[in-house]
Amino acid sequence: MRTPRTLITGGAGFLGSHLCDRLLAEGHAVICMDNFITGSPDNVASLIGNQHFHLIEHDVTNYIYVDGPLDYVLHFASPASPIDYLQYPIQTLKVGALGTHKALGLAKAKGARFLLASTSEVYGDPLVHPQPETYWGNVNPVGLRGVYDEAKRFAEAMTMAYHRYHGVETRIVRIFNTFGPRMRLDDGRALPTFMRQALQGEPLTVYGDGSQTRSFTYVNDTVEGIFRLLHSDLVDPVNIGNPDEITILDFAKEIIALTNSPSPVIFETLPEDDPLIRQPDVTRARQSLHWQPQFSRAEGLRLTLAYVQDQLRALANG
Numbered sequence: 001m002r003t004p005r006t007l008i009t010g011g012a013g014f015l016g017s018h019l020c021d022r023l024l025a026e027g028h029a030v031i032c033m034d035n036f037i038t039g040s041p042d043n044v045a046s047l048i049g050n051q052h053f054h055l056i057e058h059d060v061t062n063y064i065y066v067d068g069p070l071d072y073v074l075h076f077a078s079p080a081s082p083i084d085y086l087q088y089p090i091q092t093l094k095v096g097a098l099g100t101h102k103a104l105g106l107a108k109a110k111g112a113r114f115l116l117a118s119t120s121e122v123y124g125d126p127l128v129h130p131q132p133e134t135y136w137g138n139v140n141p142v143g144l145r146g147v148y149d150e151a152k153r154f155a156e157a158m159t160m161a162y163h164r165y166h167g168v169e170t171r172i173v174r175i176f177n178t179f180g181p182r183m184r185l186d187d188g189r190a191l192p193t194f195m196r197q198a199l200q201g202e203p204l205t206v207y208g209d210g211s212q213t214r215s216f217t218y219v220n221d222t223v224e225g226i227f228r229l230l231h232s233d234l235v236d237p238v239n240i241g242n243p244d245e246i247t248i249l250d251f252a253k254e255i256i257a258l259t260n261s262p263s264p265v266i267f268e269t270l271p272e273d274d275p276l277i278r279q280p281d282v283t284r285a286r287q288s289l290h291w292q293p294q295f296s297r298a299e300g301l302r303l304t305l306a307y308v309q310d311q312l313r314a315l316a317n318g
């Protein structure tokens with residue numbers, strides 16, 4: 001059998017780079033395409049030289065050309081942290097809309113299976129809790145986060161249209177807050193921010209009163225869920241996330257305890273439209289993919305802490 005060939009857009013980002021590792025380990029040839037707007041070639045540096053790995057710098061909102069056959073297209077390109085998509089609002093809308101269109105067009109031309117990286121943000125500030133895939137969401141289209149949420153909602157609609165009208169084999173994963181090594185320490189997300197602050201003895205900046213909740217998933221579990229979904233026959237969206245929900249204030253305290261830090265917590269203004277609750281209903285993933293998280297938050301945090309400590313040491317040594 002021929003080696004499967006897979007394109008990963010956004011492959012030099014946090015999640016994309018872990019997917020490159022996983023698919024290479026599964027015997028795929030991987031083409032990683034990225035414009036490095038929020039990712040970095042450093043994330044895939046260890047793969048350079050692997051004859052089955054190719055890194056291409058390209059903005060996928062423009063026509064995507066790939067030589068030869070393709071079996072899978074995984075569309076992960078998009079700014080993903082709130083400060084990133086607030087800094088790049090138009091680019092975020094473009095990669096969700098035009099980028100998804102280009103990636104789907106490529107999948108159609110090659111007869112490849114397409115997988116879209118969607119998000120729990122399609123549920124917005126949810127009125128249903130926990131969130132099953134059948135919930136349509138509560139999104140403010142004209143709010144600051146609308147650039148990300150609506151881009152992903154459009155991307156899901158475009159993916160379904162290519163499936164229904166062009167017969168493209170499609171999969172949609174709705175990823176909940178994922179963490180682990182290779183997150184940028186300055187991406188503004190709660191976990192890298194809190195860990196950096198705790199290790200540097202700075203106050204941990206909790207937004208609002210910290211009663212808003214999230215459900216954090218370790219990256220290996222997210223990658224496993226995506227891998228299983230890719231090889232399943234599920235066309236409908238699938239939530240992948242650890243249902244273990246925690247308030248952001250308790251999360252900050254957990255990181256202070258883990259790092260044995262003297263840092264206090266300080267409270268800052270809650271950003272506009274910040275969802276107040278979030279927990280995935282993972283019944284579909286459990287039943288259809290036989291997936292469930294294997295890493296507790298505590299274990300994931302320990303593994304991530306080692307990475308953050310290394311990064312800070314490297315920064316300190318210039």
Ligand code: NAD
Nearest residue numbers: 010012013014015035036037038039059060077078080178
């Ligand atoms: P990331 O910023 O680390 O990775 C995104 C990558 O896409 C970066 O390498 C970036 O340079 C690249 N990119 C952006 N626009 C591009 C363009 N026009 N052309 C080519 N490359 C482009 O973010 P991440 O956390 O790894 O997220 C990856 C994907 O997963 C995103 O689509 C995101 O919406 C989705 N997702 C992530 C999470 C999470 O918790 N990390 C949760 C839900 C959804």
Ligand code: UDP
Nearest residue numbers: 082188189190191193205206207212248274
């Ligand atoms: N958050 C916080 N302090 C920070 C960064 C984030 O209190 O320094 C909060 C943020 O307001 C949100 C939660 O932590 O309620 C998770 O934020 P993150 O940016 O990690 O992800 P998202 O909001 O996209 O789920």
